Every structure is written in structure tokens, then in C-alpha cells.
Amino acid sequence: MATETAPFGEWPSPIDVADVAGKQIGLAFPGIDETGVWWQETRPSQGGRLAVVCQGADGVRRDLLPMPWNARTRVHEYGGKSYLQVPGGFIFANFADQRLYRMTAGAPDPAPLTAAPTAALADRFADFTLSPAGNEVWCVRERHEAGQDGASQDGAGRITRAIVAVPLDGSAAADPGAVRVLVSGSDFYAHPAPSPDGTQLAWICWDHPRMPWDGTELRVAPIGDSTAGDSRVGHGPVSDGSQQQVIIGGPAESVLAPAWRDDRSLYVMSDRSGWWNLYLADLPHAGQAPPKGGQTPPKGGQTPPKGGQAEPLALCPREEEFAGPLWQLGTRPYALLADGRIAVVHGSGQTRLGVLDPETGQLTDLDLPYSVFSSGVSAIGRRVVTIAGGPAVPMTVIAVDIPAPGQDPQAVQPRELARSMDSRPDAAYLPVPREARLTGPSGSVVHALVYPPANPAVQAPDGELPPYIVWVHGGPTSYVAPVLSLEKAFFTSRGIGVIDVNYGGSSGYGRAYRERLRGQWGIVDVADVMTAALALAEAGEADSKRLGIRGGSAGGWTALAAVTSGIGVDGSPDGGVFAAATSFYGVSDLRGFASQTHDFESRYLDGLIGPLPESNDLYTERAPVGHVTDATCPVLLLQGLDDPIVPPAQSESIAADLAAHGIPYAYLTFAGESHGFRKAETVAASLEAELSFYGQIMGFTPPGVAPVPLNGA
Numbered sequence: 001m002a003t004e005t006a007p008f009g010e011w012p013s014p015i016d017v018a019d020v021a022g023k024q025i026g027l028a029f030p031g032i033d034e035t036g037v038w039w040q041e042t043r044p045s046q047g048g049r050l051a052v053v054c055q056g057a058d059g060v061r062r063d064l065l066p067m068p069w070n071a072r073t074r075v076h077e078y079g080g081k082s083y084l085q086v087p088g089g090f091i092f093a094n095f096a097d098q099r100l101y102r103m104t105a106g107a108p109d110p111a112p113l114t115a116a117p118t119a120a121l122a123d124r125f126a127d128f129t130l131s132p133a134g135n136e137v138w139c140v141r142e143r144h145e146a147g148q149d150g151a152s153q154d155g156a157g158r159i160t161r162a163i164v165a166v167p168l169d170g171s172a173a174a175d176p177g178a179v180r181v182l183v184s185g186s187d188f189y190a191h192p193a194p195s196p197d198g199t200q201l202a203w204i205c206w207d208h209p210r211m212p213w214d215g216t217e218l219r220v221a222p223i224g225d226s227t228a229g230d231s232r233v234g235h236g237p238v239s240d241g242s243q244q245q246v247i248i249g250g251p252a253e254s255v256l257a258p259a260w261r262d263d264r265s266l267y268v269m270s271d272r273s274g275w276w277n278l279y280l281a282d283l284p285h286a287g288q289a290p291p292k293g294g295q296t297p298p299k300g301g302q303t304p305p306k307g308g309q310a311e312p313l314a315l316c317p318r319e320e321e322f323a324g325p326l327w328q329l330g331t332r333p334y335a336l337l338a339d340g341r342i343a344v345v346h347g348s349g350q351t352r353l354g355v356l357d358p359e360t361g362q363l364t365d366l367d368l369p370y371s372v373f374s375s376g377v378s379a380i381g382r383r384v385v386t387i388a389g390g391p392a393v394p395m396t397v398i399a400v401d402i403p404a405p406g407q408d409p410q411a412v413q414p415r416e417l418a419r420s421m422d423s424r425p426d427a428a429y430l431p432v433p434r435e436a437r438l439t440g441p442s443g444s445v446v447h448a449l450v451y452p453p454a455n456p457a458v459q460a461p462d463g464e465l466p467p468y469i470v471w472v473h474g475g476p477t478s479y480v481a482p483v484l485s486l487e488k489a490f491f492t493s494r495g496i497g498v499i500d501v502n503y504g505g506s507s508g509y510g511r512a513y514r515e516r517l518r519g520q521w522g523i524v525d526v527a528d529v530m531t532a533a534l535a536l537a538e539a540g541e542a543d544s545k546r547l548g549i550r551g552g553s554a555g556g557w558t559a560l561a562a563v564t565s566g567i568g569v570d571g572s573p574d575g576g577v578f579a580a581a582t583s584f585y586g587v588s589d590l591r592g593f594a595s596q597t598h599d600f601e602s603r604y605l606d607g608l609i610g611p612l613p614e615s616n617d618l619y620t621e622r623a624p625v626g627h628v629t630d631a632t633c634p635v636l637l638l639q640g641l642d643d644p645i646v647p648p649a650q651s652e653s654i655a656a657d658l659a660a661h662g663i664p665y666a667y668l669t670f671a672g673e674s675h676g677f678r679k680a681e682t683v684a685a686s687l688e689a690e691l692s693f694y695g696q697i698m699g700f701t702p703p704g705v706a707p708v709p710l711n712g713a
Helices: 017-022 486-492 511-517 524-538 554-564 590-596 604-608 616-622 648-660 680-698
Strands: 026-033 036-043 049-056 061-063 083-086 089-093 100-104 121-130 136-145 158-167 180-184 188-194 200-206 217-222 245-249 255-262 265-270 277-282 334-336 342-348 350-356 363-365 378-380 383-389 396-401 415-419 434-439 445-451 468-472 497-502 547-552 580-584 635-640 665-670
Touching: 017 486, 017 680, 026 083, 026 378, 026 383, 026 396, 036 083, 036 383, 036 396, 036 415, 049 415, 083 121, 089 121, 121 188, 136 188, 158 188, 180 188, 180 200, 188 255, 200 255, 217 255, 217 265, 245 265, 245 277, 255 334, 265 334, 334 378, 342 383, 350 383, 434 524, 445 524, 468 524, 468 554, 486 497, 486 680, 497 524, 511 524, 524 547, 524 554, 547 554, 547 680, 554 580, 580 680, 590 604, 590 616, 590 648, 635 648, 635 680, 648 665, 665 680
Parallel strands: 468 497, 468 547, 547 580, 580 635, 635 665
Antiparallel strands: 026 036, 036 049, 049 061, 083 089, 089 100, 121 136, 136 158, 158 180, 188 200, 200 217, 217 245, 255 265, 265 277, 334 342, 342 350, 350 363, 378 383, 383 396, 396 415, 434 445, 445 497
16 A cells, blocks of 8 residues: 655656666577577676576586677677587677687687688678588678778678588688588578488578568578589588579568478468468479579569479468567577477467467467567477566576377476576566557557556555656567566656557568558658557546657657657647657668668668658658757657667767757767667666656656756756
8 A cells, every 4th residue: 555645757666777777687599409408698787798508407507608708699780599509518609709609518718610800801690500410500691891991880891691501620710711601692591491311401581672571582402512413411512593492482471480390391480371370381392393594593582483382381370470570580489399299489469389280280378377478489309498478477488398299288387497587576566567459540450558657655646647658669570568677667666657559560460560661661650659648648547748758779760750740640730749759779860871770771761661762752751850840849869889770870960950959858878889778887877867857858856866967958
């Protein structure tokens, strides 16, 4: 029961910035083999270092990578799984130099597997698998060649990608030529997967301007140089383009994560139905010719060969997602069990872990105390490991023994191996989210999660309504799930509500929902976040004069666009929905972003806005820069100085625009931070600045928080 009365925003809270910045770690990329369960941890207290952890059969958890080694790859700048278990140890990509290293059990330090970068050439590696012979690591290599001025940053030189073979004996550390190119010619690659008999290689590829959620292809080719009569595994390259066969996929179909069922068929995720579902795809029948002419299948998508090849079989067709967008390489959204069944994560919004029988199509969900599962799944025998959590349960590495066929599928007891936080606050201080399905101005559904203020020790004065902040996720092809977040609780326990919006363009709700944003970035997303904010005010849950908006990356773009568009949710020239906006490394200048950002997203705007130069006018009309007016609300800008995705110039340009119009704003920069803050001190400083900023603008004084200076105030 509340013991004191205080205005919203001034509630004393036991959750401080040190809790948010230091008590949470990131868990990702679980794996399992005979030696134990593996995963990676992002540790803010260690400067955002990515550690590799293994819990062995003896139940002892061990840090396998000593400080200061940092297992973080920069492929696509978003990285991905950066380690792989190999006999006697593991290999990893080291952040400082992006070389591959091998860590052997008992060795004091890792040994390099690839050459050191030079001023003219730098390689990055990700998405690892062991070669059939066990003597090489096959992976995606991203090569950066310096421009004429000697620079090697994205955009200054040539960037190419290939699937390559890196010897495990360390010979390529001194001789870069020892790294063999297996497949090249496409702009992007993912999921290299050798067949069980070691004679064929499958992979996913796509080309600019498509993103991997737009259109990709599953291709297969023989391993070895058949023209030289040498098809032994580990000898010679994968056959030339004339041998490549497109099995499934194309410019308007996103396929992901192939896994061989046997030597003639593969499982693969495809959204050809409008939802990422699991399919079984057969290779072409014997005697069916590959593409003629000895040419690599053309860029832009080639339809699968017809005639002798059966259409891929949907194993469990549902209007649910069984996979997510390929932002990071190395994620496996399902795992094959030894008895032929498949462990899958599926759902829409919230997710579940289930077991799919590919012969019958029956999907049986496991009775587990979690409502959100990550898309990383690994298995050995009938033991499955993944990461799961919920609104009151931290994200947790779990191991589950799947019942044998015929046994009670609900008789499962998960073993929790690691939690993203060792202790959590009293549950009474944690917000309880509710799902909201709102109606946008065009009649479309808008998905959101509402987190009301929660603090058992305090109540607000009679008649006062709370301020609410709209949170906008990045991507924009991403989504938010109802998981425990100390960052949200930091605000809600102080009397500030949060509404997290899965606006049109978000994943998790099928392809049609994702494509609501095609050509409409800055229109649909802005209308949807305004809809969410106004719905709370109209329902009497939020103070209409104290609505804020915050977002990071693409979410920062939407936040800035929402307060500079000058257009209300119904299309009227209003735009005064929000009293304050916070942008974490957000896009503000579209033409600048198109020319300055990294290669992976350098053509993303073709689909979100339109191609250049044809859409030049739209780039000008939609950008927040150039549309600040004297009526624009105050803005807080937070920016990492080492950000290659949204460079500091983006925040600097909108800051100059705000200053020119006398709009109160603050621009805080953080050295050593990239795209997404990783250091505990940065997280703490940015969180305090944000709370102070809202207090100054919305008329409350957070206790114990120093005011952030506002220019123009």
C-alpha cells in the first residue's frame, strides 16, 4: 500500500542507473555439443566486451576467453555469432583486429588463424561452420579494400563478401593465400551448410538493393573441382557458377537458415506464404541440368528450376512467424533432434518453443514458464538449448530435455543456466505490460505494449495524469516483445509510463505488415506512434500535454520525424502531439545517410523511401533536417562518436537546425561508443540525462538527478 504522495516523475525508486547499467548482461547465440552448453555474454561492466561461456557436463560454468579479448565480429556492422566450438576448444573473431583466433583448452592465450589487417586490406569473418573434414572453418568473409586515399572505412573503398575456408592449423595467419574462396559473386552471404556426405554446400545469398527480409535465394553446389577430377572434401573450390542451383527463393521471397535433412533435401525457412514458415525443399532430380552456359545465376533473383524439381513442402503452414529478420549472422531459428523431429520457436508477438514432427506436421508446444523465446536454438540428441524470458523473468539460457515420441510432451523441466541479471527488483516495482491493438488513421492495426507506472510505495495526487513516453524500436524491420527491462522499470517506477510500439514495418506479424512501410518511411511509422500516444490520452491514461517520444537508430528517425513533420495523425497540419523527443543515434538527413552509412544498409532506403536520384524530392520532404520550425518541441540527442551506421554527422545536422530556430536541445556524445551503447558508464549517463530532460520539459523534478544543460533554454 502506498505510504506517500508525490507527483508523477518524482516518485522515489529503488531502481537506479547503476542497476540498469551494471546488473544486466546480454545473452545470445546458445549452442550445445558433447562438451556442454555454450553462449555469449555482453558485459557493460567490462566495457561492453563479448565473452564466451560454457557450462560443462560437470555443471561448472567457465569463462573461456580472458580479458581483454572481445569476441565480437563487425560483419555487416551488426555482427552476429562470433564463436564456434571446434575439437579441443573454439575459434572466435576478435573485435580489436577482426582476425580469427583459436583458443585451445589449457593454452594461456589464443593463436591467430588469419592474417593481421593492413592499411590496404582488412577482413572480417562471421557465420561459422566446421568443414566436413574437420580441418577448416567455413564462414562468411567481408573484405574491405582501401580507397585511393588509403582509407579503409565503409564507403571509401571496395567491400566484397564470399564464403571462404580458413585452415585450423594457423597457416593462414602468415600466408593469407591459405584462405580458400569457396563461393563468391553475390553481394551478401549467410548460413553456409555442407551436406551430410560432404559433397555439396548450401548457402543463402542476396544482392543490393534487397535486404535479407525482402528477397534471398537458397543455392546449392558441389564441393570440389570436378573438372580437375578432384572432388575430395577440402580440395579445390566449390564448383563454378555453372554448377550453382537455386533451390528456393527470389527477389520477393525471403528464405533463411537451411539445414540438411539428408543428402538430397533441406529444411529452410521461407515467407512465400506471407509468413516465415518451415519448408522441406528437394534438390533437382538426377539428370536435371543446372543453368546453361556456364554462367553464375544472375543477380536480381532466379526462379528455382522447374520440370523435375518438386515444389517445396510447407511442414506446418500457419499465420505465425517461425523466424525473424536476418540482422545478425549465425542465428539458427530451429534445431534438428536426433529422432528426426524439429525444435522450433514460433508465434506472433509472443512466442513459444514447440516440437514439430515433419512427417505429420503436428506441432506440440512445451509447457514452459516463459512467454518470449529468442530465435537462437541448438540441440544435441533430444536436448535443446535456447534463451527465454518474460515480463517478470529475465532472459535466461535454458536447457530442455524433449520427451521421446509417445511420452507426455508437457512433462518437461527446464534447467536455467544463466540469467541476464542475477537479482531483480521487487516485482511490485516492475511494470506489467498489456498488449494493445490500436486502429490507425487508415484503419490498419497498430500493435503496442503498454507499461503503466508501477510503484507500491507512492501514489500520485488526485486528478493528476502521468506523462507517457512512446518508445520506438530500431530497424525499422525489427520488433519488441514483452520482456523484463530494468530500463523501462527505471521510468515506470518513477511514475512515467511507457508504450512500446510495433509500428507498421515491424517484423513478427507477417510480410504484409512489414511491407506497410515500403516507400512510406516517415509516414506510416509516424502515424502509428502518434496513434499510440493519442490513444492513451483519449482513454484518460496519459496527460495529453506530457507525451514524449524516444527511439534509437531507425527509431530515432521516427522520433525526429514525428516532431518535425508538421502533420498530425489524421493528416492535418498539427504535429503537436509530443512535448519532448529523445534520439539515440537517429537518422536525420536521408541523403547524408544514403551516402555515409555502411554497405549493408547503403541501399535500404531504396525500399523505405525510393531509389536515388528518382526519389530525391522525397528524401528532402521526409527528412527531419530542414523541417525544424519555431514550434518544434525540445529534443535530446545522444550519439556514439565511433558509429559507422549512423555517423555523428546525422546528430550534428539536426542539432544545428534546432539551434538555428532557438529550440531547447541537448547534444551529448560518447567516445568509444558505436551503434548501440555498450559501456556501463555510457548507459548510466544517457539514462540520467534522459530523465532530467523529461523533467525539465514536462514540469517535474526527479530526485537526485543533476539537470542536463539545454541549449537555447
